[in-house]
Structures are given as C-alpha cells and as structure tokens.
Amino acid sequence: MTPHNELRLLPWSGPDGKPCFLSADDTGGPLSRLADTTEAAQLDVGRELLEHAREVIADEELGREELRLLSTDLAGALHDALRVADSRGHRLPDPAPATRTGDGEGPRLPAAASG
16 A cells, blocks of 8 residues: 555544544554554454344344344444545545546446446
C-alpha cells in the first residue's frame, strides 16, 4: 500500500464523540498498529455477533427485549465495520490514470470480461 499524506480515520471516537484522525506517513508506527489491532478486533466482534444473531433469530420464542438488545448490538457492530471500511477505503491508492475514464463512471472493462 502506498503511504498517503492524508489523515487516517481511527477506529475510535474522541471524548466528545467526534471522529479521531491520525496524521502520519508511517503506517507502522505505534498508533497505526494500535488502530490496525482495534479494527481487526472490531471486525472479529462483528463476525461473532452476526453468527449469534443468526442463532437468536432462529429462536421462535424470542422476546421483544432480546430482539431490541440484538438490534442495538448489531447497529454498533455495523457502525464499527463501516468506520473501518471508510478508513481503509480512504487509504487505497488512486486508480492508475489509464483505468480512469474521466466521466465519473469508473474503469471500463473489456467486453470479454462481461461474459
């Protein structure tokens, strides 16, 4: 991955609930490693919660409070996953100029690629 001079969205919020950013060219620094570890843990929790949700939803005797708690937990996990996706997406290198069309539609694939 090519390092960028852009700010990195960190996987936690500040004390006032606002997003935290890291300004660093070095992706191997201690704060970057902590952010990587935190993102991995958040995604692992999301995977485990999704598995649990599938089991809970299959229970036909599930009460309203259990569903509310599950919904709250799933919403939190989705929030974390989207933050990780945003952070990682902003750190991707720009596509090579040859693959850009300039019309906002993204890269064009050869006709053979569509089958």
